[in-house]
Amino acid sequence: MAVNLRRASGLRLEATYFALGQVAVRNPATLRMRRHRKLKLVFEKPELNKVKLRKVLAAYNVEEAAWTKTPDSPYESSSGPEWQNSCAVIMSQLATQLKEEIMTTDSLNAQLPAMSADLMTLPKPLTSVMDLSTAPRHGSLLRVAYQGVPGAYSEMAASKAYPNCEAVPCDQFEAAFQAVELWVVDRAVLPIENSLGGSIHRNYDLLLRHRLHIVGEVQIVVNHCLLGLPGVKKEELRRVVSHPQALAQCEQNLSKLGVTREAVDDTAGAAQFIVAYDLKDTGAIASSRAAEIYGLDILEANIQDDSDNVTRFLMLAREPIIPRNDRPFKTSIVFTLEEGPGVLFKALAAFALRKINLRKIESRPQRKRPLRIIDDSNNGVPQYFDYLFYIDFEASMADPRAQNALGHLQEFAPFVRVLGSYPTDITLICS
Numbered sequence: 001m002a003v004n005l006r007r008a009s010g011l012r013l014e015a016t017y018f019a020l021g022q023v024a025v026r027n028p029a030t031l032r033m034r035r036h037r038k039l040k041l042v043f044e045k046p047e048l049n050k051v052k053l054r055k056v057l058a059a060y061n062v063e064e065a066a067w068t069k070t071p072d073s074p075y076e077s078s079s080g081p082e083w084q085n086s087c088a089v090i091m092s093q094l095a096t097q098l099k100e101e102i103m104t105t106d107s108l109n110a111q112l113p114a115m116s117a118d119l120m121t122l123p124k125p126l127t128s129v130m131d132l133s134t135a136p137r138h139g140s141l142l143r144v145a146y147q148g149v150p151g152a153y154s155e156m157a158a159s160k161a162y163p164n165c166e167a168v169p170c171d172q173f174e175a176a177f178q179a180v181e182l183w184v185v186d187r188a189v190l191p192i193e194n195s196l197g198g199s200i201h202r203n204y205d206l207l208l209r210h211r212l213h214i215v216g217e218v219q220i221v222v223n224h225c226l227l228g229l230p231g232v233k234k235e236e237l238r239r240v241v242s243h244p245q246a247l248a249q250c251e252q253n254l255s256k257l258g259v260t261r262e263a264v265d266d267t268a269g270a271a272q273f274i275v276a277y278d279l280k281d282t283g284a285i286a287s288s289r290a291a292e293i294y295g296l297d298i299l300e301a302n303i304q305d306d307s308d309n310v311t312r313f314l315m316l317a318r319e320p321i322i323p324r325n326d327r328p329f330k331t332s333i334v335f336t337l338e339e340g341p342g343v344l345f346k347a348l349a350a351f352a353l354r355k356i357n358l359r360k361i362e363s364r365p366q367r368k369r370p371l372r373i374i375d376d377s378n379n380g381v382p383q384y385f386d387y388l389f390y391i392d393f394e395a396s397m398a399d400p401r402a403q404n405a406l407g408h409l410q411e412f413a414p415f416v417r418v419l420g421s422y423p424t425d426i427t428l429i430c431s
């Protein structure tokens with residue numbers, strides 16, 4: 001993938017990042033981002049102001065000690081939280097910081113391949129932490145993190161949730177959580193479940209690990225397309241790459257095609273991947289918008305196994321919203337239970353007794369406490385699985401029934417946390 005930041009920053013950066021790849025920023029600087037939390041910056045012009053660069057990286061929580069200098073002047077970090085932040089945010093911030101020092105000439109730009117106009121509209125960088133601390137109004141230019149690259153379904157979900165927002169791409173779900181926590185962005189919009197593929201477990205786990213609040217939900221009808229390089233025919237494909245959820249949603253149709261499948265971080269990233277490596281024998285499952293952005297042909301539209309393919313996304317923020325009673329609301333909670341017959345039944349009864357409808361129940365292993373030994377009931381036999389229960393129920397926390405149900409649950413649940421009380425999305429938009 002090549003991203004042109006010239007319009008936003010006055011600096012021409014070419015960047016590539018996807019599951020198997022790296023970021024390569026050519027003239028006047030080279031920026032390589034590798035997997036495994038490794039970020040490497042190589043300057044072709046050593047006179048570039050590294051102090052400013054370091055300031056940028058410090059803003060992303062990169063500790064000075066984590067950085068080393070080698071003779072050919074790269075700064076390298078092999079670990080640390082910086083990788084968690086959005087590559088694109090760092091790049092755009094970097095571009096702005098460096099732009100005063102780099103004279104970009106037309107002749108330099110002419111050496112680089114032409115980019116799609118869509119790729120030039122990357123998020124504008126934030127100037128300082130002070131700017132970030134002023135809470136933006138809903139519907140104004142909020143910065144909204146999503147996982148993936150432009151053209152991902154999550155980017156569409158971010159736009160549905162916050163029209164006119166600046167959608168900020170992140171390489172991993174965790175990066176989106178951290179971007180909100182560090183005030184790099186205002187909100188995150190992340191997938192939580194799909195009607196064909198089921199729950200996105202990683203995000204359930206991250207909801208518990210991080211202290212963000214669910215402030216809303218959006219649903220998107222996902223219409224997958226099989227994309228190929230211009231001129232390539234469907235029959236010529238030997239391999240199809242995409243996000244694992246997307247591959248799962250197209251499983252039967254891909255089996256009919258007789259292609260091998262490979263997973264990458266997101267659907268639009270898959271489209272970038274085949275363009276970047278000019279892979280004529282490889283197709284990508286992605287949106288029609290991704291086809292437009294990356295200049296690919298749609299070899300088959302609606303390739304998902306079932307036309308009713310809906311993904312639900314959660315909107316996350318640092319602060320909860322005030323729950324209301326004048327429109328349909330949902331509340332999401334997570335809790336643990338003691339061992340024993342009927343405990344889950346009792347927990348669910350707290351809602352049933354108050355006629356509160358449950359919309360979703362999910363259980364996840366408790367990572368910090370995977371092993372529990374129960375002496376009396378099981379004669380000291382170790383139990384290897386202990387669970388967290390996530391429930392979405394149809395009531396607002398402003399509703400006394402919901403408050404009473406949680407009070408009731410707390411009587412026997414050792415741990416209960418409200419993840420958010422938010423308006424139910426009753427609309428559907430198509431990708």
Ligand SMILES: O=C(O)C(=O)C[C@]1(C(=O)O)C=C[C@@H](O)C=C1
Nearest residue numbers: 152153154191243245266267311
């Ligand atoms: O890869 C993307 O485009 C995404 O936005 C991620 C994602 C997911 O995680 O479920 C979102 C919607 C589709 O269900 C497929 C993939």
